[in-house]
Amino acid sequence: MNILCSFSGCFSPAEQLNHDEPEGENAEAFRVFSSNELKSATRGFHHSEKVGEGGFGSVYKGRLRDGTMVAVKVLSIELESMRGEKEFIAELTTLSHVRHQNLLRLLGCCVEGTRRYLVFEYMENNSVLTTFLSTEPNRTKFSWETRRNVTIGVARGLVYLHEEVKPRIVHRDIKAGNILLDANLTPKVSDFGLAKLLRDENSYISTRVAGTLGYLAPEYNSSRLVTRKSDVYSFGVLLLEIVSGRVVVDAYQDTERFLVEKAWTAYEADNLLPMVDPALNMNFDSEEAIRFLKVGLLCVQETAKLRPTMPEVVEMLSTRMNMDDARISKPGFVPDLREVMNRQEQTNLSPESSPSYAATSSLWSSANIGR
Template sequence: MTCFGLCLGGKASPRHNHVVEIDEEISTIENARVYSYRELRAATEDFCPVNKIGKGGFGSVYKGRLRDGKMAAIKVLSVESKQGVKEFLTEIKVISNIEHENLVKLYGCCAEGDHRILVYNYLENNSLSQTLLGGAHSSLQFSWITRTKICIGVARGLAFLHEEVQPYIVHRDIKASNILLDKDLTPKISDFGLAKLIPADLTHVSTRVAGTLGYLAPEYAMRGQLTRKADVYSFGILLLEIVSGRCNTNKRLPIEEQYLLERAWRLFKKGELIQLVDALLGDDFDVVDACKFLKVSLLCTQVMPKSRPSMSTVVKLLTGEMQVNDEEISEPGMLSDLVSLRNQKNTSSDTLSAGSGKQVDSSSSANTTATHGTMTFTTIDDRKS
């Protein structure tokens, strides 16, 4: 049966005004191969629906085989995508010049005519949001050993971005849907369209808020103050999700259990953190290690940025090179506070003004890839904790 192509052309749009700008920018990037639209169309069998492996506000992702035989994930940005020229170029610049076991690898891009396409290495097991947090939608088994491997791998990838790259990189959108898994369930941090490169001599930058509500550090969400500690906060939320096997927000649960971080804090104060461990693990986990990981997540999500550890310290805590001191754990920055802020700013809509004059969406699912530049509530979970 013949597969029909995905039409991305049509009438001229404002994006045509940026074609020259894109071409000039890409020509200065040494490690980004430029693919023709024809080549990528052939690789995906004319963007055949059976090859589609993901979809989000940015467009669609297709599996394809390149001319050299490599399998690739081909990310096609739609004309209506909220990821603009700036984000497209940022993603290419950031990821083309760095390489790490726990980061996705960019093969190249296409900026032919009105098309904007990114070509990445193909990762067989999709994202954490579609597998671990998708529950019934995945046949993968996440043992405790696998979960520890994923947590430590993501931590190492972030430590590399924060401390081994100059200028250092703040990802700004660490979340389950941006952690992809290869055939061996090795985690790869993806989606660098919102990343910020920050010179070492700056303590922070003030910027418009972009990311996903539920993972956003309070100082960043409320004041636009961005440091590496914003990523540390997001990682802490992700760590909670991986250990518990549930999304950070689940409106289907009783009110006292809807926000994962708040529940973790209550259990910590009662000395009952073990209750947060995913019931699907049964007895197949190390109790001491599980409690340690949960305590590290609380260290990462403390309301004061300076109290949060660096990502290199997080790696040492998770691997046992350093010990967690319970006395250093203070109250976390609560999602409910940000929800209250959202409600105060928008009593009649479901959006939150992000300081840039633009409104950002606040609805999402654990099973879809959220759009760039959005603050999104992750509210759908297939399993109760």
């Protein structure tokens, strides 16, 4: 059964991925589950099994009959407006064909009447948001080596999306809450509800702003232009967060300044080392940490064409490249978060058109920006 065919009324064939099926051990069959099977796995979607909640539904952990642990994403569909249905189709068509060790694997789905479920591999260690960016006692468990490996893993996942699949994929919502961690702390990029396929290899013009404030590239916020460099910007913000242990915008203190702005100020003062998470207790290679921060700043430069590609990012992070002579220009960011959020609250926007839409649609974490 070709599950994609059952949604022919929701999207055109041109929106389906068009590359070879994966081979070898990753070529596991995409399963179509019954709602009864998923209900049994999650103990009737019991509240104690809930691991996350977002704008389009909840996520429950469950155990299949063969013992496999899974995460079941239950979408809330409003048939009148098709809210949620579009995200379901986007995530399904994207993830049913992509396979990479740093991308969350979609195991299958269930479509029965108005019920919509996505079934993913289960991630034991939640997300970067709830680990690396949590309270300091918890952050001390994550060494510099772990942070390095997570960062490079995410970068490699983006290289796969940007360069290795056809058509190219722009994720559009790279953020800490969408980077999940398995039992070995291997990072998995998740939540493809906003992903776009770049068939002209260059860009896509979005009629709506979609993404998360703090991670949005400035050109996307102003002109709706989506390119691979938009993801590079978001990755740069994530990199700065992982190294510093700080969220991009803290809703409870210093609300007028983004982490990007703080990092830029430290760079201009030639004083980047204090930006490294104090929870590491100086147990890290200072030269490498500063290089990572500089790579992050290269990624968030205001001019998109000056940002590196993701393959270049992987090279800079993986090798002891000398960054002393790197030319880093001023970063770009939304200058007034409060104004944007107030304007958003005063305007009746659909979820996708809201700049902070994805802040509540993360697969696992229900935390908003700054939490």
